[in-house]
Amino acid sequence: MANENQLQSIIAHCKEYGFIFQSSEIYDGLGAVYDYGQYGAELKKNIRDYWWKSMTQMHDNIVGIDAAIFMHPTVWKASGHVDNFSDPMIDNRDSKKRYRVDHLIEAHAETLEKEAADALLQKMDSLLAADDFAGLKTLIEENKIKCSVSDTANWTDVRQFNLMFATEMGAVASDNPEENKVYLRPETAQGIFVNFLNVQKTGRMKIPFGIAQTGKAFRNEIVARGFIFRMREFEQMEMQFFVRPGTQKEWYEYWKETRMKWHLSLGIPQEHYRFHDHVKLAHYADAACDIEYDFPMGFKEVEGIHSRTDFDLKNHQQFSGKKLTYFDTELNQHYIPYVVETSIGLDRTVMMLLSEAYKEEDLSTEEKKDSRVVLKFPPLVAPIKLAILPLLKKDGLPEIARELQNECRPYFKCFYEEKDTIGKRYRRQDAIGTPFCVTIDHQTKEDQTVTIRYRDEMTQERIHISQVRELVMKAIQAF
Ligand code: ATP
Numbered sequence: 001m002a003n004e005n006q007l008q009s010i011i012a013h014c015k016e017y018g019f020i021f022q023s024s025e026i027y028d029g030l031g032a033v034y035d036y037g038q039y040g041a042e043l044k045k046n047i048r049d050y051w052w053k054s055m056t057q058m059h060d061n062i063v064g065i066d067a068a069i070f071m072h073p074t075v076w077k078a079s080g081h082v083d084n085f086s087d088p089m090i091d092n093r094d095s096k097k098r099y100r101v102d103h104l105i106e107a108h109a110e111t112l113e114k115e116a117a118d119a120l121l122q123k124m125d126s127l128l129a130a131d132d133f134a135g136l137k138t139l140i141e142e143n144k145i146k147c148s149v150s151d152t153a154n155w156t157d158v159r160q161f162n163l164m165f166a167t168e169m170g171a172v173a174s175d176n177p178e179e180n181k182v183y184l185r186p187e188t189a190q191g192i193f194v195n196f197l198n199v200q201k202t203g204r205m206k207i208p209f210g211i212a213q214t215g216k217a218f219r220n221e222i223v224a225r226g227f228i229f230r231m232r233e234f235e236q237m238e239m240q241f242f243v244r245p246g247t248q249k250e251w252y253e254y255w256k257e258t259r260m261k262w263h264l265s266l267g268i269p270q271e272h273y274r275f276h277d278h279v280k281l282a283h284y285a286d287a288a289c290d291i292e293y294d295f296p297m298g299f300k301e302v303e304g305i306h307s308r309t310d311f312d313l314k315n316h317q318q319f320s321g322k323k324l325t326y327f328d329t330e331l332n333q334h335y336i337p338y339v340v341e342t343s344i345g346l347d348r349t350v351m352m353l354l355s356e357a358y359k360e361e362d363l364s365t366e367e368k369k370d371s372r373v374v375l376k377f378p379p380l381v382a383p384i385k386l387a388i389l390p391l392l393k394k395d396g397l398p399e400i401a402r403e404l405q406n407e408c409r410p411y412f413k414c415f416y417e418e419k420d421t422i423g424k425r426y427r428r429q430d431a432i433g434t435p436f437c438v439t440i441d442h443q444t445k446e447d448q449t450v451t452i453r454y455r456d457e458m459t460q461e462r463i464h465i466s467q468v469r470e471l472v473m474k475a476i477q478a479f
Pocket residue numbers: 187219221228229230231232234235236301302303304343344345346347348
């Protein structure tokens with residue numbers, strides 16, 4: 001269920017606790033661009049590592065690469081991005097505000113009763129599928145949809161806008177700027193396609209096999225909103241799986257199931273996810289669906305799974321004039337492989353985990369009012385795994401605590417703190433999602449036991465100091 005307040009609380013929390021800041025904040029920020037702070041960067045890295053490991057380490061037949069952001073300009077002609085990577089937009093003449101047509105209509109649908117909303121969205125989907133721009137404008141007018149800024153329905157025609165950022169390469173000014181034009185990649189996938197044969201040959205890969213990659217992508221999103229849900233600079237984690245033509249349906253189903261299992265392994269309940277099958281297929285796909293998560297704004301895409309046919313390789317072969325076929329020794333046949341792609345946004349996954357983890361808990365008792373904000377991250381992705389807290393700054397307690405820190409820090413991220421009361425220190429760790437805190441006190445000196453405190457239940461127990469490392473390691477074990 002949509003919950004705008006929760007989203008605002010998460011944004012404020014992320015800023016207050018060093019997870020996510022607006023880019024160039026001291027200059028009033030840059031639209032839909034964000035920076036990750038000290039805890040956000042750890043969280044993001046842990047998710048990226050988990051995805052990378054699940055693809056490249058847990059599969060014999062998937063390898064990872066790291067392709068450049070800049071690519072030859074013809075790549076984007078071959079991929080269809082120059083001609084097709086655009087969204088239908090409409091401008092309000094009074095406010096000069098530009099809207100993505102689907103977002104404008106969807107926002108209006110949210111104000112309607114379910115039946116009317118469904119009918120409207122169905123109509124919109126079929127007009128979008130037919131690229132019927134005049135029909136979309138009529139739909140907006142018939143429904144008396146207004147601009148939220150000017151409150152008028154004074155609309156331009158619907159037009160397509162390309163979402164790629166372009167820049168120039170090289171210092172020499174050319175008479176023809178088109179010659180030096182390069183794009184910031186709008187997806188990481190094309191870096192995989194153009195390296196398909198390099199990897200296949202040097203890695204002696206046999207079909208079916210996959211190539212995985214994580215990295216930045218850039219889209220000049222017109223309507224960028226929803227915090228890190230829709231950014232102009234973001235990170236993707238993509239895997240292209242090359243298969244025999246004719247087997248793509250089976251692999252598509254396989255990857256749908258496998259990716260959903262990955263999501264569930266983050267400890268997020270099944271009912272917070274759903275599949276959404278595409279009605280309007282992208283120009284390259286013969287089947288496609290999204291894995292949607294129930295964000296504070298409602299169910300939205302976090303990952304796409306696409307059966308991309310041989311579209312990309314075939315076009316790169318045609319545009320480059322280089323053969324991109326594979327020789328299948330079992331079939332004794334050359335062919336261009338088909339591709340099933342899994343494509344997940346890293347920032348959206350961060351947002352999903354934040355939405356899932358963020359809890360405001362009322363801890364009031366009859367005697368006193370109390371509450372806490374806690375991020376209940378799975379230990380695997382939590383920025384800090386263990387906080388080590390000497391009860392006092394004296395009596396040799398800090399030394400014991402430092403010794404434990406030195407024992408654990410090669411294995412996972414620890415946090416050492418000796419200021420403030422233990423209660424305050426616990427709350428600060430709750431707010432950044434640290435799953436375990438250990439307190440070193442005078443009893444530790446006598447019997448080498450420490451108090452371990454569990455974030456979610458807030459229960460405590462005494463364990464031997466030598467058990468701490470193992471306990472945390474077990475909790476963060478991924479596979
Ligand atoms: P949307 O419909 O939300 O624009 P999309 O279908 O264009 O997304 P894909 O091209 O399939 O997205 O990209 C794969 C993944 O990359 C998405 O599932 C999403 O997680 C992520 N992604 C795409 N665009 C953005 C963006 N502007 N900001 C953050 N993440 C993004």
